[in-house]
Amino acid sequence: MPRVSATKQSILAAALELGALHGISGTTMDEVSERAGVAKGSVYYNFASKDKLFEELLTAGVSSLSGTLRDARQSAGGFAGIEGMVTSMLALIADNRSLARLMAAEIFRTDRPWQESMGVLRREAISEFEAALAPLVPAATPPGSLPLMAAGMFGATLMAGLEWLIFSPETPLNEVSAAVLFTVSGGLTAPDAATSGP
DSSP: OOOOOHHHHHHHHHHHHHHHHHOSTTOOHHHHHHHHTSOHHHHHHHOSSHHHHHHHHHHHHHHHHHHHHHHHHHHOOHHHHHHHHHHHHHHHHHHTHHHHHHHHHHTTOSSSTTHHHHHHHHHHHHHHHHHHHTTTSOTTSOTTHHHHHHHHHHHHHHHHHHHHHHHOTTSOHHHHHHHHHHHHOTTTSOHHHHTSOO
């Protein structure tokens, strides 16, 4: 992975903070420049446009999420793998709140210039849930259901994580994870296993 300069890191951090507060449409390159403490020319030197800036920010975030989910899935089999994925995703959201808010607002949009690249990365993240779910679903499950189940688990975890951090931040991570797992685990495991938490 190429080394990111301190200036570029400052620009990305400023864009993330502003984007989480005001949305991408409500953020200007002038504001990013001011928040980062760099000349506007430096912003454009590193990113040709606001679209390119936020595309890099978002794609890096979703790529990191995919890696986190992959590591969790590979560390345990069966339902324990699902538990690990949900818990790891919630922990990542807690550690990167601004990015999680931005991703939640953007990941399902279809009118952005980065739609194609985000779509590929979103699919990678969801496919990790799909791979973990595949051995657990009944054989009679219709073929088209598995991708939707995986997308539902991904979306439920993302939105529950944001709900938790915004409205119930005092709730321990293991309780949030158990609540998500109980909600999405119908037919995969007994309720007492789903609520045991990590």
